[in-house]
Amino acid sequence: MIRSLAMQTAMSQGPVARSNLTSDLAAAVVRMVEERGLEPGMRLDSQRELAAHFGVAVPTMREALRRLEGLGMLSFRHGSGIYVGPHVNRSVVPNGVLPPADRERLVELVAARALIEPAIAERAAQVRDPEGIARLEAVLAQARERLESGDEDLWRTNIDLHRAIAAAAGNRIVAEVLDSLLLIHAEDQRRILALHGDPQTDYAEHAEIVRLIVAGRTKEVTQVMRRHLTDVAGAISAPTPPAG
Numbered sequence: 498m499i500r501s502l503a504m505q506t507a508m509s510q511g512p513v514a515r516s517n518l519t520s521d522l523a524a525a526v527v528r529m530v531e532e533r534g535l536e537p538g539m540r541l542d543s544q545r546e547l548a549a550h551f552g553v554a555v556p557t558m559r560e561a562l563r564r565l566e567g568l569g570m571l572s573f574r575h576g577s578g579i580y581v582g583p584h585v586n587r588s589v590v591p592n593g594v595l596p597p598a599d600r601e602r603l604v605e606l607v608a609a610r611a612l613i614e615p616a617i618a619e620r621a622a623q624v625r626d627p628e629g630i631a632r633l634e635a636v637l638a639q640a641r642e643r644l645e646s647g648d649e650d651l652w653r654t655n656i657d658l659h660r661a662i663a664a665a666a667g668n669r670i671v672a673e674v675l676d677s678l679l680l681i682h683a684e685d686q687r688r689i690l691a692l693h694g695d696p697q698t699d700y701a702e703h704a705e706i707v708r709l710i711v712a713g714r715t716k717e718v719t720q721v722m723r724r725h726l727t728d729v730a731g732a733i734s735a736p737t738p739p740a741g
Contacts, residue, residue, distance in 0.1 A: 522551060522561035527570060530581055537586075541571065541579040587673050604734045610678055611726035614659065617675060618706060618722040620666040622715045629665025630711055636661045637707050644700050651696060652687045656680075658703055665710065702728075 526547065535541065542550065548558035562579065565571040569584035621629065636658045643651040656679050663675040702725045709718035 518553070518557065519561045519564060522553065522558065523564050525551060526561065526565060527585065530570075530585055535581045535585075537581050537583045539581050540577075541581060543578060588670055600733060604730050606678065606681065607726055607730040607733060610659075610675070611723060611730065613671075613675065613678075614662070614726060615719040615723040617663050617666045617671060618710060619715045619719045620668070620671075621662050622710045622713050622718045624665065624667045625711070625713050626665055626667055629661070629667070632661045633658070633665055633707050633710065637704060640700055640703060644696055655699065655703070658707075662706070662710065699729075 526541075530541070541547070544555055544558055544562060547562070548555045551558065562571055562573075566573055566582070569582045569587075571585075572580045572582045574580060621633075636654060640651065640654045640658060642648070643654055659679060660672070660676055663672040666672065702721065706718055706721055706725065709721060
């Protein structure tokens with residue numbers, strides 16, 4: 498299939514054909530990873546070996562591999578080789594090359610989360626998976642340590658807590674969707690925390706959400722999660738007071 502497409506592309510001057518070949522090659526590499534049972538961090542064949550396997554030129558193979566690298570499905574390590582990336586088994590992959598968000602986009606981001614995260618928290622409270630609960634409690638404990646020590650990476654832990662709630666809901670696709678929303682502007686989450694302006698209140702709300710999930714109080718956790726995100730959106734959209 499790939500070999501015949503390569504021959505067709507060589508006879509064509511159109512960019513669409515080349516784009517199709519690159520896409521087919523990328524898909525074939527992902528299938529190869531799956532068929533071989535390779536996990537993230539495992540090494541893949543070299544570019545030349547893959548090009549020979551699929552019957553294409555090395556530059557064409559490299560283009561397909563770089564596309565997968567951009568999606569986080571492969572990782573190039575200088576002087577070492579090509580490795581399976583962390584996103585290889587994902588159905589939803591975040592865009593890692595967006596520019597920094599302005600205030601309006603940050604508000605839209607939090608508003609989007611407010612539409613789906615209350616239902617996710619409700620589901621997590623219904624499932625109450627022991628492994629998911631343990632992960633939630635561990636991340637919350639880390640958040641408290643970072644809050645008390647003034648650790649500037651608290652914002653990362655806050656992201657991890659919301660991701661852990663989604664994971665605890667027990668639906669991989671839902672977890673990936675939220676993960677992508679959170680990672681679209683991962684660095685901007687630091688700005689969200691700064692604009693929200695009250696890490697103590699933020700932590701207290703997170704702790705209450707975790708407590709309600711652990712207790713299985715579905716209706717209450719839905720309300721608290723919605724209020725939490727609505728408050729964050731309101732704080733972000735509020736005009737910044739003039740300096741001095």
